[in-house]
Every structure is written in structure tokens, then in C-alpha cells.
Amino acid sequence: MNTNTHILQVQGLSIYYGNFQAVRDVSFEVLPGEIFGLLGPNGAGKTSTLSAIEGLLKPQSGSLIVAGNDIHKKPLYAKAAIGVQLQATSFQSELTVSEILQLYAGIYGVAMTREKLFDILRNVGLEEAGGKKFGQLSGGQQQRLSLAIAVLHEPKLVLLDEPTSGLDPQSRRQLWERMENMREKGHSVLLTTHSMEEAEAVCDRIAIIDHGRLIAIDKPQSLIDSNRTNPEVIAASRRGKVTLEDVFIGLTGKAIRS
Amino acid sequence: MQTIPKTSTVLSSLLRADLITQWRNRRSFVLLLLVPVIILISWKGIVEKFGGPFVLSTCITIGLVAIGLMGYSNSVARDRDKGIFQRLRVAPMPAWCIMVSRLLIQLVMIVLLLTVIFIAGNNLDHITLSPSGYFVGFLAAIVGGAVYLGLGQLIVGLIQNPETVNSTSRLTYFLFIMIGMFGELGVLGEQIKKIVLWSPYGTVKRIIAAGMQPAIWNSEMTTALLITIGYAILFSVIGIKKFKWNNK
Numbered sequence: 001m002n003t004n005t006h007i008l009q010v011q012g013l014s015i016y017y018g019n020f021q022a023v024r025d026v027s028f029e030v031l032p033g034e035i036f037g038l039l040g041p042n043g044a045g046k047t048s049t050l051s052a053i054e055g056l057l058k059p060q061s062g063s064l065i066v067a068g069n070d071i072h073k074k075p076l077y078a079k080a081a082i083g084v085q086l087q088a089t090s091f092q093s094e095l096t097v098s099e100i101l102q103l104y105a106g107i108y109g110v111a112m113t114r115e116k117l118f119d120i121l122r123n124v125g126l127e128e129a130g131g132k133k134f135g136q137l138s139g140g141q142q143q144r145l146s147l148a149i150a151v152l153h154e155p156k157l158v159l160l161d162e163p164t165s166g167l168d169p170q171s172r173r174q175l176w177e178r179m180e181n182m183r184e185k186g187h188s189v190l191l192t193t194h195s196m197e198e199a200e201a202v203c204d205r206i207a208i209i210d211h212g213r214l215i216a217i218d219k220p221q222s223l224i225d226s227n228r229t230n231p232e233v234i235a236a237s238r239r240g241k242v243t244l245e246d247v248f249i250g251l252t253g254k255a256i257r258s
Numbered sequence: 259m260q261t262i263p264k265t266s267t268v269l270s271s272l273l274r275a276d277l278i279t280q281w282r283n284r285r286s287f288v289l290l291l292l293v294p295v296i297i298l299i300s301w302k303g304i305v306e307k308f309g310g311p312f313v314l315s316t317c318i319t320i321g322l323v324a325i326g327l328m329g330y331s332n333s334v335a336r337d338r339d340k341g342i343f344q345r346l347r348v349a350p351m352p353a354w355c356i357m358v359s360r361l362l363i364q365l366v367m368i369v370l371l372l373t374v375i376f377i378a379g380n381n382l383d384h385i386t387l388s389p390s391g392y393f394v395g396f397l398a399a400i401v402g403g404a405v406y407l408g409l410g411q412l413i414v415g416l417i418q419n420p421e422t423v424n425s426t427s428r429l430t431y432f433l434f435i436m437i438g439m440f441g442e443l444g445v446l447g448e449q450i451k452k453i454v455l456w457s458p459y460g461t462v463k464r465i466i467a468a469g470m471q472p473a474i475w476n477s478e479m480t481t482a483l484l485i486t487i488g489y490a491i492l493f494s495v496i497g498i499k500k501f502k503w504n505n506k
Contacts (some may be wrong), residue, residue, distance in 0.1 A: 054348045056503075076262045080350035090340040094282040095275060106271025107349045109263025 005033050006065070007081075007157045007188040008053065013062035015212075022048040023059070023210040030157065035179055035189040037203035039196070041252050045212040046192040047087060048088045050161050053190070054084055067156045070241045078107045080108070083155035084186075085146045087162050088151055093135030097126055097145055100134060101152070108153035140171040147178060151187065164198060176202050196245040206244075210252045223247050268351040272359035276459050280363050283333075287367060290329055293435075294321040294371070297376055303384050310385030311395075314375060315467035316439065318399050319459060321371040323434045326406025327427040331413045335423035338414070343503045353503075361407065368403040372396055391470040398469030400463035401483070404490040409458065411497030418505050434459050461486045 008030040015023040035055040067081035105112035124144040207217040233250030294317035379385040438459035468479040
């Protein structure tokens with residue numbers, strides 16, 4: 001397989017925590033300019049997969065190639081090609097928004113002028129908040145700052161770990177638009193989410209992961225079409241019309257996960 | 259191919275941010291300084307009996323314990339809990355840069371502590387050392403600081419919960435001051451006095467005191483210096499080995 005055609009190639013990924021296998025032989029690719037959704041119930045292995053791609057944990061087996069760089073052989077080059085919004089990201093609460101942007105500009109080797117700083121703040125609607133400390137920002141503002149930092153160095157791949165959880169509908173819609181803008185600019189996005197509405201609205205392709213295994217991967221509509229006659233999916237359907245959520249429930253089961 | 263920023267650029271950005279954070283938390287540093295300065299003032303009468311280096315080295319040792327245990331370990335535990343380290347670790351830089359920046363800030367704090375104690379000792383207690391006494395005492399305090407930063411690292415390496423780190427570091431600080439100070443004076447008995455002399459408190463205090471009077475440096479002080487370095491290495495190695503970047 002030619003890895004140059006993919007921004008991200010995950011091949012045979014397995015992750016263990018002690019004796020527990022969190023990710024089992026997972027393989028998928030993310031293409032240039034694609035929004036790829038990784039869906040799964042709680043504890044399915046989404047965040048573990050993302051953590052391995054980010055280089056935060058070392059998988060027991062498998063390979064991870066980001067923009068042609070193996071994350072274990074050339075970690076700094078692979079990380080330089082990735083922009084990240086973590087699920088529980090926090091910045092130093094004593095620093096102001098401008099100081100945080102300057103810190104990460106230095107870390108990613110981005111030259112930061114006053115004009116560029118103002119442009120970034122304006123793009124994420126934080127032009128009035130540049131002098132505010134991170135601890136004084138609302139949840140939505142913190143999320144927007146985190147996203148601004150994720151794309152600060154124009155990465156080829158942006159990883160977003162449940163970016164809309166806890167956001168109001170307006171902020172969520174605005175984030176979807178930002179993701180679509182990223183795609184238009186040529187960034188690839190790997191997104192994890194619990195929202196089927198979000199996956200259907202913004203993702204070009206989605207993968208469903210359950211108990212650490214990849215159980216389905218396709219375009220949202222293709223997944224619905226190919227599972228329309230699946231008895232489990234029909235049983236999960238509530239209004240006669242099969243939705244992505246019905247497919248998800250049909251494939252992963254109704255039992256609540258911890 | 260994506261470009262990798264220079265390590266020097268990364269380190270200077272981290273240092274700038276850590277310095278700003280430390281400056282905005284200056285109230286807590288002032289509180290850390292308060293105990294040694296109060297001891298310095300209240301021990302004015304002891305200077306004649308035990309000598310200036312004894313008083314200065316006691317105050318410096320207590321300040322170093324406070325910086326290593328309460329300043330360093332609590333800030334690391336808090337930032338780890340908030341996920342600040344995880345966000346930094348996904349950036350294209352070696353992870354050691356994060357800790358080197360933190361340690362350099364603590365070094366600045368140690369230099370500030372020494373400056374305050376030396377100036378206050380001179381102005382309030384009229385303690386004057388020779389230039390070589392100030393210099394060697396300064397170097398010995400840096401080595402002593404490494405012991406308590408290592409101890410702070412050991413605490414955050416073994417304990418994940420930031421509240422538990424906070425209470426453990428406070429308890430250890432209290433025990434160090436109480437057992438160290440009273441034990442050294444023989445109030446807790448001869449056996450405890452011997453243990454204290456070779457404990458992390460005793461060896462650090464003795465090399466600082468002897469460093470302030472280079473003429474009295476002897477083989478016992480060299481042994482104390484080697485043991486101090488041994489403590490610093492032991493605590494740091496275990497602390498780094500056991501350290502986890504996140505709480506999950």
C-alpha cells in the first residue's frame with residue numbers, strides 16, 4: 001500500500017493495559033482533505049487509538065504513519081504534522097489567551113506577529129479575550145482557543161477528541177463549520193464523537209469501533225444503506241426510518257457501557 | 259516535510275510561560291519564604307552562641323525543603339491533573355524540555371531564596387561571610403536544592419492524586435522542620451541526633467554551613483556532600499522512573 005496517498009495510516013494496531021486489550025488489530029486510513037469519524041460506545045477504544053496516534057502511548061503492535069512519518073521512528077516529524085484537541089485539554093490558568101498562543105507558536109516553530117495573533121483571535125471570535133486569563137474563559141471560549149492552537153502550525157492532520165461535548169447548539173454548529181473550513185483548506189480531520197448527528201453532518205467516512213475492534217467503516221449513507229435489512233438495526237429503529245444511530249445501536253448493542 | 263522547531267526556541271517559550279506562571283503565583287512563593295525569614299529574625303540571639311553559618315544554613319535548608327516539596331511537587335501534581343502536560347507532550351518536542359523548564363524555574367527560586375536569606379542575615383542578624391563563604395555556600399545550597407527537588411519528584415512519582423500530593427508534601431515539610439531542627443539540637447535524644455545528622459536534612463544543612471566557612475571543610479563534610487549527591491540521585495531516579503504524565 002502506498003502510504004504517501006494517506007495522511008494517516010493505522011495498520012494492525014493493538015493496545016493493552018496490563019492484561020486488558022483495549023484495541024485489537026485496528027487498521028484504517030485517513031485521506032487528504034477528509035473528515036474521518038471514529039465512533040464507538042464508552043470504553044470501545046477510541047481515545048486509546050487517538051492517544052497512540054498522538055504518541056502519548058506506545059502500542060504493543062502495529063504501525064502508525066502520519067504524513068509519511070512513522071510515529072515511533074520519527075516522532076517529532078509525525079507530531080509536527082498533527083494538530084491536536086484533546087478531550088480534557090487544559091492550559092495554564094494563570095496565562096492569558098495571547099500568552100498561551102505565543103507559547104504554542106514557539107513550541108510549534110510558528111513566527112507570531114501582533115497582526116497574526118490578532119487574526120487568529122478574530123478567526124475564533126476571541127479578539128476581545130486576548131488579555132483574559134485561560135481560567136476566566138467560558139467552556140465554549142476554551143474550546144475555540146484549543147481549536148485555534150490545534151491548527152496554529154497548519155498541520156496536515158487535525159485530531160479532535162469529542163470536540164463538541166458540552167457545547168451549546170450554536171457553538172456546535174460553529175465548530176462543524178470550522179471543521180468544514182479545515183477540510184476546504186486541505187487539512188484532514190480525525191474526529192471522535194458520540195453524536196451520530198455530528199458524524200452524519202460532517203464526516204466523509206466513519207469507522208465504528210467496539211470492544212477494541214473495528215466493526216464497520218464506510219461513508220455514513222453507505223453504512224445506513226448496507227445495514228438497512230440487518231434485523232438488529234431494524235429492531236433499533238424507532239420511527240421506521242433507519243438512521244446512523246440505529247445502525248450504531250444495531251451493530252454495537254443496546255447495553256449501556258461504563 | 260513538516261519542520262521541527264529548534265530545541266532552544268521550544269525551551270525559551272516554555273521558560274517564558276513558566277516564569278509568567280510563577281510570577282502570577284508569587285504570593286505562594288512569598289509564603290514559602292516567610293518561615294525561613296521568621297526563623298532568621300527570631301534566632302537573632304542564637305547567632306552568637308552557634309554562629310552565623312549555623313543560623314543561615316538552617317534557614318536556607320528549610321527554604322529549600324519548602325521549594326522542593328511544596329513549590330515543585332504541588333505545581334507538577336496540579337498541572338498533571340489538569341492535563342497541561344498531555345497537551346504539551348503531543349507537540350513536536352522532546353518531553354524532557356517540559357521538566358527542564360520547570361527545574362530551571364525552581365533554580366531561579368533557589369537563587370532568590372539565597373539572596374533574600376543572605377541579605378536579611380546581613381541586615382537583621384549582622385551575619386557576614388567571606389566572599390568565598392558566600393560562593394561555596396551558594397554552590398552547596400544548589401546541591402542541597404537538588405535533594406529536595408528530587409524528593410518532590412519522588413512524591414509526584416509515587417502519588418497521583420494532587421490533594422494527596424499536597425497533604426503528603428506538607429506533612430513531610432513539617433516533619434523535616436520539626437525532627438530536623440529539634441533533633442539536630444539533641445532535644446529528641448542522642449540516637450535521633452545521629453540519624454538527623456546523616457538524613458537528607460542533616461547532610462544538606464551541614465554542607466551548606468561548612469561551605470560558608472571553607473576553612474573548616476573536612477573529610478566528614480566531603481562524606482556528607484557525597485551522601486547528599488547520593489540522596490539527590492536516588493530520589494530523582496525513583497521519582498522519574500515512577501512518574502506518570504497523566505492521572506488516568
